[in-house]
Amino acid sequence: MSPTQATFSELLQKPKDTVAKMDRAPGHGIRLTRRGDEDLYLTTAARAEQAVEIVDSTTRMFVALIQSDPQAVTLLTRVFPEAFPWVRFLPAEAVREFLVELVDTARASTALRMIDPIATVIAAWKHTAEAYSDPELFAALTTDTGEDHGCVAPPEAAEE
DSSP states (O other): OOOEEEEHHHHHHOHHHHHHHHHHSGGGEEEEEETTEEEEEEEOHHHHHHHHHHHHHHHHHHHHHHHHOTTHHHHHHHHHHHHOGGGGGSOHHHHHHHHHHHHHHHHHHHHTTOOHHHHHHHHHHHHHHHHHHOHHHHHHHHOOOOOOOOOOOOHHHHHO
């Protein structure tokens, strides 16, 4: 089921009506569409905190499992394709690296009460799997041409 929607303009013009619409929505959230910009998702602070708490609890379970049984990483890498089907394109050692990085990032992120870095790790590994899935792309990315393309500026400097 898709979330209830409203426009950002509706929120500005009729905030009480829009918030009431959110309160009646399944999951108690509402997608605010914006022209020419990324949509927003409006929810209560308690709901947002619940999402972080769920990720934190799940992460703690995985960490406890991994710490209690060294074979757990091997087991988890075998069942990982159910949650992330694209890991089938990664070499076995890369799947293991992804699992460890995902759990470590989730642990650090939830300690800060934020989950955005977890999505970044998943997206990065998904792009890595895409590269492995395309032999021509993989060859282009891993072939040393001997060329030096110069310095790469950090993202902050590139925006200035």
